[in-house]
Amino acid sequence: MYETIYHRPSSVDEAVALFGKGSEPKFLAGGHTLIPVMKQRLASPSDVIDIGKIKELIGIQVTGDTLVIKAATTYYDIMTSPDVKKAIPAIAHLTSVLGDPAVRSRGTIGGSIANNDPAADFPAALIALGATVKTNKRSIAAADFFKGLFTTALEDGEIITEVSFPIPEKAGYAKLRHPASRFALTGVFVAKAKNGEVRAAATGASQSGVMRVGAIEAALKGNWSAAALDNVTVSADGLLGDIHGTADYRANLIKVMAQRAVEAAG
Incomplete structure (x- = not known):
């Protein structure tokens, strides 16, 4: 790791002030991203400002x-x-x-x-x-x-x-985990708001990061049940394809994880 100056501020204002004084400062919360990146010498912050213990x-x-x-x-x-x-x-x-x-x-x-x-x-x-x-x-x-x-x-x-x-009327989450990293190969969170609005968001699937899934939302709006998704087809356009799964595989996972999330939500 490169040399850095470690700070542990006691307030948000102090943390912001320290950030403003550093030449290449970084905030640290849990450390699961920044510390490994520093170990690999992919980042070399001048100051590491630990905000994880600020009571507020x-x-x-x-x-x-x-x-x-x-x-x-x-x-x-x-x-x-x-x-x-x-x-x-x-x-x-x-x-x-x-x-x-x-x-x-x-x-x-x-x-x-x-x-x-x-x-x-x-x-x-x-x-x-x-x-x-x-x-x-x-x-x-x-x-x-x-x-x-x-x-x-x-x-x-x-x-x-x-x-x-x-706070929603109902909500559920389901994901297929990578066995080593535990990150989501694909995960879907579904929610039905108290005003009846339905939202579904997928992680681990899109080339652009987290995404809403309109096909899932449309089907659940009319019928909140796993069965309502039986005939839904999720497009593979824009989805990730890698050694863990093709874009088509992830498109199918979105549907399957959405059904499991709905079942979990009740």
Whole structure:
């Protein structure tokens, strides 16, 4: 690894100030992306600013019809939270199939969505649930936050502070995991909002990262059941094809995972 200066600020304002002073600074949350990249010498930040222990960035609460998860809250805390299990059980399930115990004990929701890995789980949940990403500067709708592979709407020095999820009537998540990495070869999050709107988002499938699946949404809008998807055909256009599966294979996985997610949602 290259030489770097490690900082552990106690507040968001302090973290932002430290970022502004560094020549090539990077924020660190759980560390599952930045540390391996540094070890491979693909990144050499002048300053590593650890925001994972800032108290104002940790916590979960339910306010009215909204579940709020602070950015530095770990996957483990999300997975075991009674508030999450009651408000949106599908999010608790999503974290339970994310990575392994070591990843879940350190990884954070903010770190995941800021990195925007094309096979990450949480982006699909944000898109399907119509979540809002809040930062130290503004609020960003999930639909406007994810901009493509490893790309988001975040500006330099901008820190995610929390994610707000409208509590749906029903929601479910299912994925086929890569046996080694536990990333999603394809995962689908489905949600039916209290106003009746249906959304389905897939991760691990598209060349552009997380995506909505219109064919799934249209079928479920008229009939919320796994059987409603029996005759649905998902286009393979724009989907990933690699050593793990062709684009056609992933198109079929979207349908199958959507059916499983609907069954899980009830």
